[in-house]
Each structure stands twice: as C-alpha cells, then as structure tokens.
Amino acid sequence: MVGAGYTGLSAALELAARGYRVVVLEAWRAGAGASGRNGGVLGMGQRRDQDELEGWLGHEWARGLWNLALEANALVRERVRRYDIDCDLVDGELHAAHRPRYLDAWNAYAGRLARDYGYDRIRAVGRDEMVAMLGTEAYHGGYLDTGAGHLHPLNLSLGLARAAESHGAVIYERSAVVSYQGGTRAGEPVVVRTAAGSVRADYLVLACNGYLGHLEPTLAPWQMPINNFILATAPLDPALARRINRDNVAVVDSRFVVNYFHLSPDRRLIFGGGENYTTRFPHDLKAFVRRRMLEIYPSLGQVTIDHAWGGTLAITLRRMPHFGRKGHGVWWAQGYSGHGIAMANMGGKLVAEAIMGDAERFDLLARLPHVRFPGGTLLRWPALVAGMLYYSLLDRL
Numbered sequence: 460m461v462g463a464g465y466t467g468l469s470a471a472l473e474l475a476a477r478g479y480r481v482v483v484l485e486a487w488r489a490g491a492g493a494s495g496r497n498g499g500v501l502g503m504g505q506r507r508d509q510d511e512l513e514g515w516l517g518h519e520w521a522r523g524l525w526n527l528a529l530e531a532n533a534l535v536r537e538r539v540r541r542y543d544i545d546c547d548l549v550d551g552e553l554h555a556a557h558r559p560r561y562l563d564a565w566n567a568y569a570g571r572l573a574r575d576y577g578y579d580r581i582r583a584v585g586r587d588e589m590v591a592m593l594g595t596e597a598y599h600g601g602y603l604d605t606g607a608g609h610l611h612p613l614n615l616s617l618g619l620a621r622a623a624e625s626h627g628a629v630i631y632e633r634s635a636v637v638s639y640q641g642g643t644r645a646g647e648p649v650v651v652r653t654a655a656g657s658v659r660a661d662y663l664v665l666a667c668n669g670y671l672g673h674l675e676p677t678l679a680p681w682q683m684p685i686n687n688f689i690l691a692t693a694p695l696d697p698a699l700a701r702r703i704n705r706d707n708v709a710v711v712d713s714r715f716v717v718n719y720f721h722l723s724p725d726r727r728l729i730f731g732g733g734e735n736y737t738t739r740f741p742h743d744l745k746a747f748v749r750r751r752m753l754e755i756y757p758s759l760g761q762v763t764i765d766h767a768w769g770g771t772l773a774i775t776l777r778r779m780p781h782f783g784r785k786g787h788g789v790w791w792a793q794g795y796s797g798h799g800i801a802m803a804n805m806g807g808k809l810v811a812e813a814i815m816g817d818a819e820r821f822d823l824l825a826r827l828p829h830v831r832f833p834g835g836t837l838l839r840w841p842a843l844v845a846g847m848l849y850y851s852l853l854d855r856l
Contacts (some may be wrong), residue, residue: 469807490616544618
C-alpha cells in the first residue's frame with residue numbers, strides 16, 4: 460500500500476486479516492492527510508444523490524452504488540465496535556438549507572428514498588425546529604438523517620492502523636514513495652522505491668488521493684487536489700453549546716462550497732468551511748474560517764478560536780470515486796470528493812476483494828464513466844477556479 464489513510468489502512472486490514480503479508484508506506488504519519496484532517500461527518504449514500512445516479516447510470520447500477528454506500532457506513536461502525544476504536548461516534552446528520560428553494564426537492568428525495576430504497580432514517584425538519592436545534596436564523600429547514608453521524612477522524616485512522624497491525628500488517632511512516640515499476644504482466648512483481656529502500660510485492664495499491672503528486676502521472680487528469688479548512692473553538696459554556704447544537708448532530712449545509720460543523724465531546728465547535736485551489740494555505744487560517752462561522756453564528760464573535768488546520772482532498776469532475784487497475788498488479792482508489800469517511804473505508808475493502816480474486820463490486824466503481832478535467836494538468840487549475848467562483852456566486856443568490 461502507498462498511503463496510510465482510510466483506503467490504504469482499510470485494504471491493509473482486510474488483506475492482513477486473511478493472511479496476506481502487507482506493507483504500508485506512508486510519507487508522513489498514519490492519518491496525516493485528509494483521513495485525519497477532515498470534518499468528521501460520517502455520511503450516508505454517495506456523493507451524488509440517487510436521482511442523479513439513476514439518470515446517469517440507470518436504476519440497477521445506481522441501486523448497487525446505494526447498497527455499497529449503506530455497507531460503507533455499516534463497515535465503519537462495525538470496525539469501531541470490533542476494534543474498540545475510541546473516535547466519539549455519534550448518530551445524526553442535519554442537512555440545512557441556506558435558501559428555501561432547496562426544501563421541496565429535499566422533501567421529495569427523502570420520500571423517494573423511503574419508497575424506492577427502503578431507507579426510512581430521514582425526516583423533514585421545518586424552519587422553526589431548525590432554529591430550535593441550531594440557535595440560528597441562517598437556515599430555512601432541511602432534513603435529519605439518523606443513519607449518518609459524526610466522529611473524530613484522526614482517532615478513526617489511528618484505530619484502523621492499530622487494527623491492521625494487530626493482524627500482521629507493517630506500517631512504515633516517513634517513508635515517501637518516489638517511484639515504482641513492474642506489475643503490468645501476470646506474475647511480474649512490483650518494485651516500490653523510497654529514498655531509503657525498496658519493497659518487492661505481488662500487488663501495489665495507490666491509496667494517496669489528494670497527495671498522489673507525480674507518482675502516477677496517468678491518474679492526475681482524472682482528479683484535482685483542493686484544500687479545505689477547519690477550526691476548533693475553545694470549549695463552550697454548556698448552555699451555549701446546547702443552544703447552537705441542541706441534539707449534538709453533524710450539520711452540513713446546502714452551499715456548493717459547503718459549511719459543516721458539529722460539537723466535540725468537550726463542547727468545542729468544530730467548523731469547516733472555505734476552500735482554495737492553490738498549493739498554499741491562507742496565511743491566517745483561523746480568520747479565514749472564522750468569517751464563515753460568524754455568518755452562521757454571529758453570537759460567537761467573542762469566542763476564542765483555539766485551533767485551525769487544513770488538508771488536501773481530491774475531487775473528480777463528476778464527484779464520484781475514481782477506481783481502476785493498471786496491468787496485473789497495480790490498483791488505485793481515489794477522488795472521494797469530500798465524501799470519504801465511509802466510502803474510502805469501503806474503497807479499501809473493495810480493493811482487497813479484487814486482489815483476492817473477486818472484483819465484481821470493485822468494478823461497480825471502476826466502470827464509472829469518468830471524464831478528465833479539461834486542459835490537462837496545466838490548465839485544470841484555472842478552469843476549476845473559474846467554475847468554483849461561479850458556483851460560489853450562486854451560493855449568494
């Protein structure tokens with residue numbers, strides 16, 4: 460495995476538990492990328508909703524992807540229980556509409572999931588209840604999904620690493636991979652090189668997502684690394700914490716450049732919002748995210764911001780994961796597009812299944828008709844910036 464995030468650790472855990480000798484090479488520390496730095500929302504479903512997927516892929520394929528997403532959510536929960544991972548898992552994700560125009564479509568979609576997919580964990584939330592739940596007038600209503608939830612993402616990563624090691628997987632941190640060769644023909648090994656040594660293996664899994672860099676240039680046009688940013692306030696007074704999140708749910712709003720937030724067990728508001736599309740983070744991360752937080756909660760203007768951080772994730776043009784294989788021995792899973800806690804865990808499991816000889820479920824994702832970002836690796840950045848600025852403008856209308 461190259462990469463000790465959710466995908467690489469999940470694949471390592473699955474394979475090692477079945478007797479494979481597994482080596483994971485990680486450039487920094489386990490969970491150091493998006494898997495440890497994300498906003499902690501354990502979502503339900505795919506990044507695109509079932510109506511979109513049915514229109515794009517047909518009902519049968521879309522249903523297969525829904526079933527994978529259900530299993531992905533359950534997989535995270537089962538691993539948390541089995542391996543006693545202390546990651547503060549709490550049920551409930553509230554989708555909050557920042558404009559009234561979203562509500563009719565959301566209500567219809569919730570009804571359709573119940574009717575056609577048997578999913579009855581969603582209920583509508585009106586404006587008055589939304590105000591009571593969140594203590595803000597910023598949202599017009601939405602829906603609550605009790606099958607989704609939130610957790611501590613880095614603790615989940617570290618728990619997966621310990622679980623993989625308990626089955627015999629070996630994780631080498633601070634071991635950046637600089638190149639690899641081989642694996643294109645049956646029986647040909649893959650040789651993976653770091654600055655300090657090399658690993659010879661039957662199979663290679665590229666589980667780098669937004670940190671792929673130049674390791675495999677043929678994959679770069681299919682995904683785009685972008686940066687997302689999060690803050691943590693100082694611990695809030697209990698009454699204030701209850702006022703801004705009465706039921707301790709994750710909140711995800713309807714903006715294209717989405718805001719998402721929840722409370723930590725020590726009553727900090729963990730608030731994510733804002734993106735950029737360069738190789739650098741904003742100079743003052745606290746101020747960058749705080750502006751968005753105050754748009755929702757102006758009453759928190761005097762609250763201290765204790766921490767702020769950013770991380771790099773990978774998006775695809777169609778906002779669905781990009782899976783594939785190269786030759787006989789090289790596999791990859793990437794491009795979770797901000798929906799990776801459940802699906803990256805599932806992605807690692809699907810890669811492991813494929814390596815063990817059953818690629819049917821892996822191929823549900825590998826066969827998705829993705830398109831490259833226009834302009835190749837040189838022009839994809841300005842094209843993306845232009846597109847994101849357009850959708851950011853729509854968020855304000």
